[in-house]
Amino acid sequence: MKTIKITGVPEHFNLPWHFAIEEGAFLQRGIDLQWIDTPEGTGKMCKMLRDGEADIAIILTEGIVRDIVSGNPSRIVQTYVGSPLIWGIHVAEASPFQTVEDLKDKKVAISRYGSGSHLMAFVNAKKMGWDTSTLNFEIVNTIDGAVQALTEGRADYFMWEGFMTKPLVDQGIFRRVGDCPTPWPCFVIAAREEILQKEASLVKHILEVINIYTDDFKQIPSIDRTLANRFDQRPEDIRQWLSLTKWSQSVPGVEILDAVQDELLSLKLIEEKKAYDQLVK
Numbered sequence: 001m002k003t004i005k006i007t008g009v010p011e012h013f014n015l016p017w018h019f020a021i022e023e024g025a026f027l028q029r030g031i032d033l034q035w036i037d038t039p040e041g042t043g044k045m046c047k048m049l050r051d052g053e054a055d056i057a058i059i060l061t062e063g064i065v066r067d068i069v070s071g072n073p074s075r076i077v078q079t080y081v082g083s084p085l086i087w088g089i090h091v092a093e094a095s096p097f098q099t100v101e102d103l104k105d106k107k108v109a110i111s112r113y114g115s116g117s118h119l120m121a122f123v124n125a126k127k128m129g130w131d132t133s134t135l136n137f138e139i140v141n142t143i144d145g146a147v148q149a150l151t152e153g154r155a156d157y158f159m160w161e162g163f164m165t166k167p168l169v170d171q172g173i174f175r176r177v178g179d180c181p182t183p184w185p186c187f188v189i190a191a192r193e194e195i196l197q198k199e200a201s202l203v204k205h206i207l208e209v210i211n212i213y214t215d216d217f218k219q220i221p222s223i224d225r226t227l228a229n230r231f232d233q234r235p236e237d238i239r240q241w242l243s244l245t246k247w248s249q250s251v252p253g254v255e256i257l258d259a260v261q262d263e264l265l266s267l268k269l270i271e272e273k274k275a276y277d278q279l280v281k
Contacts, residue, residue, distance in 0.1 A: 001027075001029075001030055001032050001263055002030060002031055002033070002156070002199065002202055003032045003183065004032070004033050004034070004055050004056060004195070004199070004202060004206065004267070005033060005034050005036060005053070005054045005055045005056070006033055006034065006036065006054060006056040006057070006058070006206075007035070007036040007037075007038045007042055007045050007048055007053075007054040007056070007057050007231070008035070008037070008038065008045075008057065008058035008059075009037070009038060009039060009058075010037040010038075010039055011161065011164050011231070012163070012164070012227050012230075012231050012233070012238070012241065013056055013058070013080075013081055013187060013245070015217075015226075015227060015230065016210060016217050017035060017058070017210060017213075017216045018035065018210055019213055020033075020210060020213045021033055021087055022063050025209045025212075025213070026070035027192055027210055029205045029209065031141065031205060031206065032201055033206065036048075036053075036054060038114060038238065039142045040111050040115070040141050040142055040244055041060075041111045041112070041115045041116060041117065042044055042059050042060040042063030042064070042111075042114065042115045042116050043112035043113060043114040043115035043118065044111070044112060044115070045057040045059050045063075045064065045109060046059070046063060046064065046067040046072055047074055049067075049073075049074045049190065049192055050067075050072050050073070050179065052194075053146060054192075054194045055191060055192055056189060056191045056195070056203070057074075057189075057190050057191075057204070058080055058187055058188075058189055059117040059187065059188060059189075059190050059209060060085070060115075060119075060124075060186060060187060060188075060192065061076075061079075061182070061186060061187065061188050061252070061256075061260055062116065062119050062120075062182070062184070062187060062260050062263070062264065063114060063115060063116055063119060063132055063277060064076065064188060064190045065260045065261060065264065065269055066114065066119065066255060066269055067114060068271070068274065068278070068279055069261070069264070069270045069272065069274050069279075070270065071193060071261050073193045073194070074190045074191060074192050074193060075190065075191060075193060075196060075279065075280055075281035076188045076189070076190050076251075076252060076257075076279055076280045076281070077189050077190065077191050077196070077203060077207065077251070078188065078189045078207055078245065078248070078250065078251055079188050079189075079190050079247070079250055079251065079252045079281070080117075080187040080210075080214075080248060080253075081185060081187040081245060081246070081247055081248060082185045082186055082188055082246045082247065082248030082250075083129075083185065083186065083244060083245050083246040083251075084181040084182045084183070084184070084185070084214070085116070085161055085177055085181065085182045085186035085187070086146070086161070086162045086163075086164050086179055086180075086244070087120050087124070087159045087160065087161065087162065087168075087179065087180045087181065087182070087232030088126065088160060088161070088169075088176045088179060088180045089103070089158075089159055089176065089177055089178040089179065090146075090150070090158045090159070090160065090165060090168075090169070090174040090175065090176050090177070090181060091103075091154075091156065091157050091158075091175050091177055092150040092151050092173075092174065092175070093172045093173060093174065093175050094173065095150070095156070095242075097156065097157070097177060098177065098196055099177055099178070100128060100177055100178035101128070101178075103156060103157050103177070104128070105130075105134060105136075106136075106156035106157060107136045107137065107138050107154075107155045107156045107157075108121045108136065108138070108139070108147075108156070108157055108158070108159070109133060109137075109138050109140045109146045109149045109150060109154075109155035109156075109157065109158040110137050110139060110140065110145075110158075111140060111141055111142065111145075112139055112141065113139070116159075116160050117158065117160060118137065119161050119269060120138070120180060120182070120241070121135055121159060122269060123180060123182075123263065123267070124133065124159065124180040125185075126266070126267060127180065131270075132267055133268075135277075138154050140155065140158070141150060142271065143160060143164070143165065143168075146158040146160070147174070148172055149170065150174070151173070154166075156185050157177075158174075159180065159215040162176065162179060163233065163237055163238075163240075163241045164213050164231070166233070166234075166237055167232055167233065171200075172229035176181070179238070179241050183259065183263070184256050184259055185248060185252060185256060185259050187254060189207070189210075189281070190268065193281075196281050206212045211249040212250075214247035214249065215247070215249060217247060218242055223242070224238045224242065226241050227241075227242075237244075243252075251280060252280065254276045254280075257279055257280070258273075258276075261273045261274070
């Protein structure tokens with residue numbers, strides 16, 4: 001039995017992994033797949049890959065591309081979610097800000113540097129025509145930290161996946177003033193190069209298993225109710241989320257990773273582009 005440590009955010013996208021682990025699908029192939037919840041998101045997961053605290057990560061595309069270009073010894077092995085991530089732009093309920101335009105030159109709450117909430121703040125600023133060099137950040141680590149920072153006025157807005165934050169909007173804690181979808185498939189599966197060299201067949205088996213689970217995930221009876229119960233969501237919101245979400249079983253193409261690198265380069269978040277085979281295994 002081989003042990004592999006895998007990490008991801010504790011969100012609805014990753015329920016197929018939990019189903020596969022709970023049903024013993026990896027154990028049947030001689031793999032003890034140990035899941036690590038990382039609510040801090042992509043920035044923390046990049047560090048876990050670098051430090052060997054995780055072997056595989058289910059991670060935001062733009063975040064891992066930036067970190068690999070910056071020296072993370074990992075490679076992308078597959079796209080996990082092929083649809084865009086719809087980032088909600090949130091302010092505190094009592095905030096005076098009513099539109100995204102109102103947030104120019106205001107402080108952004110981010111989970112940590114290199115995270116999706118950090119990188120997408122640049123994407124949104126560029127989209128709005130703002131000077132990205134003047135963005136100002138407050139590190140909050142988690143959604144709970146963002147709630148505290150926005151409520152206390154230490155930060156003005158926070159970008160996070162819109163369906164996961166909707167309960168906070170429904171409760172009158174956050175107010176959503178806009179959206180910023182990613183211009184590329186949102187999640188990929190990345191693995192440390194050491195694991196790819198030593199345990200290539202194990203990684204292959206892991207991908208085969210998860211692809212079986214994601215391929216028919218939407219067809220599971222009452223999956224909307226299961227997701228709603230597990231993640232404290234309204235069933236109607238989950239059904240909308242399911243209609244917008246598409247899991248992938250393929251490797252990201254050259255044009256997708258070129259587009260990600262071009263955007264990061266234009267935002268001065270990377271200093272150079274890497275060749276496709278330096279990003280993907």
